[in-house]
Amino acid sequence: MFTGIVAAIGKIESVQPLAGGLEAGVRLHVNAGGLPLADVALGDSIAINGACMTVVEKTNDSFVVDVSRESLNCTVGLDTTTEVNLEKALTLAERLGGHLVSGHVDGLGVVRKFEAVGESWELVIEAPHDLAKYLAFKGSIVVNGVSLTVNRVTDIGSGEQLVCQFSINLIPHTIAMTTLKHLKPGAKVNLEVDLIARYVERMLSLK
Numbered sequence: 001m002f003t004g005i006v007a008a009i010g011k012i013e014s015v016q017p018l019a020g021g022l023e024a025g026v027r028l029h030v031n032a033g034g035l036p037l038a039d040v041a042l043g044d045s046i047a048i049n050g051a052c053m054t055v056v057e058k059t060n061d062s063f064v065v066d067v068s069r070e071s072l073n074c075t076v077g078l079d080t081t082t083e084v085n086l087e088k089a090l091t092l093a094e095r096l097g098g099h100l101v102s103g104h105v106d107g108l109g110v111v112r113k114f115e116a117v118g119e120s121w122e123l124v125i126e127a128p129h130d131l132a133k134y135l136a137f138k139g140s141i142v143v144n145g146v147s148l149t150v151n152r153v154t155d156i157g158s159g160e161q162l163v164c165q166f167s168i169n170l171i172p173h174t175i176a177m178t179t180l181k182h183l184k185p186g187a188k189v190n191l192e193v194d195l196i197a198r199y200v201e202r203m204l205s206l207k
Helices: 069-074 129-134 172-177 195-205
Strands: 008-018 021-031 045-048 051-058 062-068 083-088 107-117 120-127 140-143 146-156 163-170 188-193
Touching: 021 069, 045 062, 062 069, 107 129, 120 129, 120 188, 129 163, 129 188, 129 195, 140 163, 188 195
Parallel strands: none
Antiparallel strands: 008 021, 008 083, 021 062, 045 051, 045 083, 051 062, 107 120, 107 188, 120 163, 140 146, 140 188, 146 163
C-alpha cells in the first residue's frame, strides 16, 4: 500500500528486454534520486509513477525492477528513460498524508489542459469511460503516483459515448516535487481511482 505522497523524483536510466524478449517485459534500472534506500530490501515494493513494482536488485542510490508485458500494456512511462515519481511502500508507523493507494493502475487518462492559474496550475484530464463512475467532486484520484483531489467532474454524453473530464488544482509545491510539471495536452497518464469507491461499487452491485 502507498499514500500517493511522492517521496522523490527518480529517473529510469536504462530499459532492457527480459530474457524472453520485449514480449516478456523489460528490466528497469532506476536512479532513486533523493529516495533513501537503506531500509529497502530485495522483494520490497516501490511505486514508480503510481505502479507498484518489486525491487530485484539495489545499490546505495539505485534499484532494479522487472516489468511484465501485462504491466507495460496497462501503464505509461515505464518503457523509456525518463523522470519518474517514486514512493516506498507504506508502513503502519507513517502518517497517511494522501489516501490509501494500492499501486495498481486502473487506466490511462489523457491530459486535455494544463495551464497556470495565478500561482497554481489547472490540470484537466479525460478519463476512460469505465472509470467515470469512480470520480466525484472532492474525491481522491492518483495521477502518475500523486494523490490529488478532484475539483470538478464534467460528464459529456451518455452510455458508451460518455466522456468524463475532471479538473485538479496543483499548488506550487506539488509542481516542484513531482514530474507533473512536465505534462502537456495530449500526454497520457496513469490513473488509480479511490480504493474505497471500488469496494462501495462491489457492495452495491450484489443483491
